[in-house]
Amino acid sequence: MAEAARKLASRQTYEPRPDLRVVTAKPRSAARRSTRARGVAPLFRVCILAMVLLSGLALLRVSLAVGAEQDAIDATSLQSQIKSEQQAAKSLEASKSTLAAPSRIASIASNSLNMKAPAKVAYMTLGTSKKTSSGAVDGTRVASAASTSQDSLSSLKKVVSSLMDVAAGEAQVLLVGDVGLASAK
Numbered sequence: 001m002a003e004a005a006r007k008l009a010s011r012q013t014y015e016p017r018p019d020l021r022v023v024t025a026k027p028r029s030a031a032r033r034s035t036r037a038r039g040v041a042p043l044f045r046v047c048i049l050a051m052v053l054l055s056g057l058a059l060l061r062v063s064l065a066v067g068a069e070q071d072a073i074d075a076t077s078l079q080s081q082i083k084s085e086q087q088a089a090k091s092l093e094a095s096k097s098t099l100a101a102p103s104r105i106a107s108i109a110s111n112s113l114n115m116k117a118p119a120k121v122a123y124m125t126l127g128t129s130k131k132t133s134s135g136a137v138d139g140t141r142v143a144s145a146a147s148t149s150q151d152s153l154s155s156l157k158k159v160v161s162s163l164m165d166v167a168a169g170e171a172q173v174l175l176v177g178d179v180g181l182a183s184a185k
Helices: 002-011 030-099 102-112 146-184
Strands: none
Touching (some): 102 146
16 A cells, blocks of 8 residues: 555656745835824724713713612611501500509509598698688687697698608509619619
């Protein structure tokens, strides 16, 4: 087989190729280059400037859209917080009206403090006297015992005042409870 390839190789004849040579470009005139450069450079700069401006406008639009969506999300969360706080306020108002019911107060007073409704209600006024139409003071002892009654009245006022303070404190404990007193302090 090697012999057949050698025979074929000897039969082929090659044509001589021409010699290679370096071809240089013809120099263009400076005037022709400058007119072409003058026409293309400003147009290129305008195109680049337009693309930069369009990109900036697109970024601005996206940032505004994101800001608007963030504000919408914040508004929705605030609305849900408002609704929950309104529900809590309604619940507190309902519990306040339940705690302030006179029947509840009377029940607690009678059961816990062994208080009872009085058979007769009487009001006492201290330190005042009525004048009659003639100008005389009602009661004969008021003028004569004024100095001794002043001492007893001041001590009576102190006792009544301290009793009222104790009763008010007990009523507050019953109405508000221990938690209310802790928050009031």
